[in-house]
Amino acid sequence: MSSPTSRAFATRGEILAFATLAVLLLAVLPASMEIFRLNLFGKYLTYAFVAIGLVLCWGYGGILSLGQGVFFGLGGYCLAMFLKLEASDPEATKIQSTPGIPDFMDWNQLTELPWFWVPFESLGFALVAVVLVPTLFAGLIAFAMFKRRVGGVYFAIITQSIAAILTILIIGQQGLTGGVNGITDLRTLKGWDIRTDEAKLVLYYVNAFLLLGALVFCHWVLGTKFGRILVAMRTREDRVRFSGYDVASFKIFVFCLAAALSAIGGAMFTLQVGFMSPSFVGIVPSIEMVIFAAVGGRLSLLGAVYGTLLVNWAKTTFSETMPELWLLAMGGLFIAVVLFFPNGLAGLWQSFRQPLMHAIRRHAPAGSVVADAAPEGGTR
Amino acid sequence: MLDSRPSDYMLNVEGLTVSFDGFKAVDDLSFYVDEEEIRVIIGPNGAGKTTVLDLICGRTRASAGQVWFRDQELTRLKEHEIVRTGVGRKFQNPTIYEDLTVFENLEISYPSGRTVFGALGFKKTRAVIDRIEEIAETIFLADCLHHVSGALSHGQKQWLEIGMLLIQDPALLMLDEPVAGMSPSERIRTAELLQTITRGRSVLVIEHDMAFVENIAHRVTVLHQGRILAEGSMDKIKSDPRVVEVYLGH
Numbered sequence: 079m080s081s082p083t084s085r086a087f088a089t090r091g092e093i094l095a096f097a098t099l100a101v102l103l104l105a106v107l108p109a110s111m112e113i114f115r116l117n118l119f120g121k122y123l124t125y126a127f128v129a130i131g132l133v134l135c136w137g138y139g140g141i142l143s144l145g146q147g148v149f150f151g152l153g154g155y156c157l158a159m160f161l162k163l164e165a166s167d168p169e170a171t172k173i174q175s176t177p178g179i180p181d182f183m184d185w186n187q188l189t190e191l192p193w194f195w196v197p198f199e200s201l202g203f204a205l206v207a208v209v210l211v212p213t214l215f216a217g218l219i220a221f222a223m224f225k226r227r228v229g230g231v232y233f234a235i236i237t238q239s240i241a242a243i244l245t246i247l248i249i250g251q252q253g254l255t256g257g258v259n260g261i262t263d264l265r266t267l268k269g270w271d272i273r274t275d276e277a278k279l280v281l282y283y284v285n286a287f288l289l290l291g292a293l294v295f296c297h298w299v300l301g302t303k304f305g306r307i308l309v310a311m312r313t314r315e316d317r318v319r320f321s322g323y324d325v326a327s328f329k330i331f332v333f334c335l336a337a338a339l340s341a342i343g344g345a346m347f348t349l350q351v352g353f354m355s356p357s358f359v360g361i362v363p364s365i366e367m368v369i370f371a372a373v374g375g376r377l378s379l380l381g382a383v384y385g386t387l388l389v390n391w392a393k394t395t396f397s398e399t400m401p402e403l404w405l406l407a408m409g410g411l412f413i414a415v416v417l418f419f420p421n422g423l424a425g426l427w428q429s430f431r432q433p434l435m436h437a438i439r440r441h442a443p444a445g446s447v448v449a450d451a452a453p454e455g456g457t458r
Numbered sequence: 459m460l461d462s463r464p465s466d467y468m469l470n471v472e473g474l475t476v477s478f479d480g481f482k483a484v485d486d487l488s489f490y491v492d493e494e495e496i497r498v499i500i501g502p503n504g505a506g507k508t509t510v511l512d513l514i515c516g517r518t519r520a521s522a523g524q525v526w527f528r529d530q531e532l533t534r535l536k537e538h539e540i541v542r543t544g545v546g547r548k549f550q551n552p553t554i555y556e557d558l559t560v561f562e563n564l565e566i567s568y569p570s571g572r573t574v575f576g577a578l579g580f581k582k583t584r585a586v587i588d589r590i591e592e593i594a595e596t597i598f599l600a601d602c603l604h605h606v607s608g609a610l611s612h613g614q615k616q617w618l619e620i621g622m623l624l625i626q627d628p629a630l631l632m633l634d635e636p637v638a639g640m641s642p643s644e645r646i647r648t649a650e651l652l653q654t655i656t657r658g659r660s661v662l663v664i665e666h667d668m669a670f671v672e673n674i675a676h677r678v679t680v681l682h683q684g685r686i687l688a689e690g691s692m693d694k695i696k697s698d699p700r701v702v703e704v705y706l707g708h
């Protein structure tokens with residue numbers, strides 16, 4: 079019996095689905111492709127952090143953010159700053175007019191490391207900043223918006239504007255940020271060369287484990303009363319208030335959580351790809367990330383991972399052969415998903431799986447059919 | 459500070475006023491509700507009945523006036539703070555979480571784990587489950603605890619919303635048209651339900667169904683154009699010619 083009293087952390091089906099993904103990420107992908115392709119998939123998987131954050135924040139909480147690239151980018155930049163400083167030791171930069179500072183600063187006639195770069199000489203500081211800077215920034219935005227009860231489309235537009243503003247800011251402040259090229263030519267992490275095939279394999283695994291850990295954590299969050307309040311807030315915000323909850327604080331928390339996840343993805347991107355640039359911060363990447371979650375199914379954590387992999391794989395494949403058509407195809411895909419498959423791939427899978435399960439159940443003793451039919455319970 | 463709260467009333471509404479773009483939906487309204495009193499507010503459509511409840515529970519901000527609930531002034535508090543002082547509100551249209559099951563609806567309404575971290579760490583203990591089952595029994599939904607609440611009938615949704623308030627154990631219960639849209643047999647059960655759940659608390663009910671009102675009201679307040687037209691026992695109200703003219707005559 080699976081009455082809510084005895085409800086376990088995950089149902090058998092959920093464990094099976096999770097194990098399947100784990101095997102795919104940890105064994106099938108690494109075994110079936112050379113390191114160049116695996117590194118590419120590792121890059122896709124960094125976007126999956128953003129997508130599962132969107133499942134919490136948008137799918138469950140109903141808060142659509144079109145600016146997740148901001149947090150992905152900030153996380154990535156925080157780590158890139160550390161790596162860039164390590165790559166810019168006086169020995170390696172002795173041909174510059176000011177040795178010991180990043181090359182792009184030298185090109186922009188800076189003669190001293192800007193004050194906010196200084197603490198990034200410490201790896202510990204950089205790692206804390208990777209999570210904290212984007213999370214605090216998200217908290218600031220969320221506090222200002224949600225305490226004033228700005229929501230829905232207005233919130234989406236504001237997050238989008240922030241993505242645009244931050245991009246312009248980064249590009250404009252070339253001497254401080256590396257401008258449109260971003261922070262490039264990253265080499266070592268505490269002396270460990272991150273550009274080798276071996277390092278790429280290790281980083282792929284680190285990323286995969288972090289992602290699996292994030293999935294377990296998010297699954298736990300959704301299983302608590304907090305998760306149910308997210309769903310409640312999405313449909314009946316007023317009622318949640320009149321049940322005695324401060325709705326704003328719940329929204330702030332889930333938005334910060336999504337930002338923190340995106341930031342971890344961003345940092346892993348920097349490590350695996352070897353640079354970070356404003357092209358991952360702006361409006362287009364932010365919207366793409368929403369599409370990953372939508373295609374996978376915005377109510378499904380695992381679906382979001384598959385959606386991310388699939389859309390990115392398609393993007394790489396198609397944009398090689400017909401680059402000009404890709405944006406159109408992406409837009410069409412998004413519209414099709416929203417109109418016809420609001421629950422994305424995960425929803426399709428459910429509707430395919432359910433008749434199958436019913437057929438199996440008819441031969442088994444009656445179980446928790448009612449609870450399983452709940453729209454939220456099944457797709458998580 | 460003008461602190462003129464008569465101490466023996468539970469709810470003390472003093473000069474309450476709200477205007478929407480110059481139109482006074484509630485106009486200098488004062489009334490008092492006793493401990494354990496069932497007060498029914500009646501009046502024609504648009505009289506401002508719902509707006510009065512909105513003002514008390516903080517959904518609408520008052521332009522002037524005060525609402526004293528025991529020793530707290532409510533017009534300055536936020537909605538969730540008002541709820542936590544012990545005021546529960548049922549809306550005119552059933553307002554429940556349609557995506558969630560009856561059990562989950564009641565669980566969310568359970569008055570603990572109301573902060574972010576409280577909700578993350580909330581445990582469904584035996585006591586919580588017993589309480590939810592007890593409430594489900596009271597509101598005639600014990601058999602559909604694990605049904606998605608969106609699939610319930612209109613009347614059952616009304617009961618569920620009442621149950622969601624009940625589990626908070628509010629000292630003041632405010633119900634906006636609890637039998638609207640119910641079948642005659644559901645009305646009878648709801649009247650019984652109200653008899654049992656109103657024990658030990660004060661209740662403010664808005665209702666149009668006069669048979670139902672006669673059945674439950676201790677006292678009646680008649681509202682007309684945002685002001686009180688008459689107040690008193692049901693018998694007194696029924697024989698008041700002004701009330702007959704603006705409301706009961708129809």
Ligand SMILES: Nc1ncnc2c1ncn2[C@@H]1O[C@H](COP(=O)(O)OP(=O)(O)OP(=O)(O)O)[C@@H](O)[C@H]1O
Binds near residue numbers: 503509
């Ligand atoms: N937020 C608002 N903005 C503008 N006008 C409002 C608002 N809320 C209520 N009103 C107006 O105030 C008046 C009183 O409305 P209210 O809903 O309180 O009436 P009621 O007595 O509950 O009526 P009914 O019996 O139809 O439920 C109406 O004329 C309504 O249009």
Ligand SMILES: [Mg+2]
Binds near residue numbers: 507509634
């Ligand atoms: Mg009304």
